[in-house]
Amino acid sequence: MTVIPPLFSPIPTAIHPSHAEVDRQTAAWAEAHEIGSAELRRRLVRHEIGVFAARILPHGREEVVRMLADFVLWLFGVDDGYCEESNLGQRPGDLAGTLHRLLRVAQNPELPMLDGDPLASGLRDLRLRVDAYGTDSQAVRWVACLREYAFSVVWEASHRRAGTVPSLTDYTLMRLYDGATTVIFPMLEMGHDYELESHERDHPAVRAAEEMASFVITWDNDILSDHKERSAGGYYLNVLRVLETDGFSHGEAMVRAVAQRDLVLGAFVRLTDRLAQEGSPRIRQYVAGLRSFIRGSQDWGISSVRYTTPDDPAGLPTSFSETVTGDSLAVLDIEAVAWWWDLVPDGPSPAGSGPRLGGLIGAR
Template sequence: MTGLRARFQMPPFYCPIEPALHPDADMIEKRAIEWLDRVGIYENETQRTRVIGTNSAEFFSRFTPEGVDDNVLLAAQWVYWGFAFDDVRCDRGPLSDRPDRFVRVAGRVQRVIEAPHSVDTADDPYLGALHDIGLTMRELATPTQVRRFIDAHRAWLHAVAWQIGNQARNEMPGLNDYITMRLGSCGGFPTMALLEIGNGAEVPAHEMDHPTVRAATEAAVLTAGLDNDLHSYRRELQQQHTDQNIINVLMHHEGHDLERALVEAVGLRDRIMQLYLRLHAQLLPEASNELRTYLTCLGKGIRGNVDWALRVPRYAAPSPPDESSTGSQHRTPVWTDTPSDRTPGPPAVPAISWWWDRVEHDE
């Protein structure tokens, strides 16, 4: 692991989208921390520091820089909750390699967001916090927005169960399976479903359900998911524990060394980023105001995810994950205007190759 750690160099990020931040991000963070203290999803000060240190209010404030304050707060609350749940019930803890037990917990979690009063939440602060989120969501969002979030939430939990099943069997998925799983397990679908809620703008069904919009959404989600793989890989090397990650998949199944796997991973990511930009430009001229806002915030989410990850202790700290870190450990972002791979067609990944079919070509 020491050799890999020395050889791993974070590549520059190709993302020709300007950064943005909600002007009330600090106030939203303050209110979110007050909510966290009230719902009590942590047991001690160390856990509290770790949850607050996810900087989730900043995270979502970068996705919706012109969002409605209360709605952005709601979204930030779910992001705080999601990171905490992921750490305690998914990536680590007694459920991290027990799919049988995780599925039971996930079923209860999903039912709480579907029908807030249908599950006893008294003995589980995570269920209680999500119950509170669900009630507030129904006050602030439209029924369609709530339903879209519920569906996205289910997709996330399903993919996490897949990931935990792989871990229980000590199985490294192949590239196509990994990409399919990562689309869901990275949490991008519920996060992007919160864009409509955060902005207070419901995208009409005939637009949101259009295959090209779906392709753009999935491309944005996977770009961010692969970026997170790159950010987390260094941390996992430092912990001497690497698991399911795009780099490990390419090393395991393709026989690549670290340097080659990193080049291939970044190349795939950059091809997907370019596709998102093409689909965004293609959709924008005839988009409604609501869809225009949604598409723009997908891009802000890709950029904001990188800006956030370069600062957050979760990824930037060289110290163990249970230790607090400060700004001195933030990495300086390195950007590039040039994608590392300009191949225009789809990659050899059937799970996502259909996205390229949605691109309109000039005759």
């Protein structure tokens, strides 16, 4: 077992004051909709998914925190129940069909499709709550992001069936979506009852910040879940396995993966500092939400029994470091995401040299 050192995290920790009640309510929601098998529900309830949501939206509307918690549990019902623990996860064509039917429920919850299907029932409930707490365009974007997630897990299923490992560039692209981080982004806005304007949402710097957040969250998840996945004994896919396939030892892969996430996290902080300086109050709220999402994922990742696996201790860190690994101003050598650095300020703060983010200055 490789012991993971404390990971770099310059983002303050925070948690919603109703976290315990949210966690209880999410457990009740899982039972009411019978998400997954009874055994899967028993395990998921122990993972404190409500606490995770409370860390993502520490200052958000409680009803949205509850919705987010239920959605994350639903995602684990799909990811664990369909993709990881059933043979459907090794049949990409059948998995695509199943997910497309669920997507139709998300898109048109009024349709009488998949009656009696627990995941469809839960998803229908979630979509109606998205409508209640968000705008029409946020609901449309939420469904579109859910489709991105479905597409990426089918892609992963093709590798699971073949027993193959993708290249680092291909894996990076897939991981931006198969962690379902993008589906949570609209909920960051709903949690504080606002909506980015189209020119803000589509700005390359905002897109880059979102992708960087997805990268850090999923790389951290890969690092912290590696012991659990290896111990399970079946097919698994994470960045460490990708790097090992490229010839690195497990220890070398760990060092490299940690350095990669450190590099991106440092660039993310510089870019979001600049966005907060030059953007509207909505932009400032949104980048604060992205930061809370990253730190909430980190805090939950080192504390949830999903990853600490107390019966077979994973050797996870119990704290975070203020020290970045390697050259914090370097560029990550992965072709698919190199464009991020065209927008990242060169210096360690917004006052440093670097491109100004045209189109956000003076926004209302």
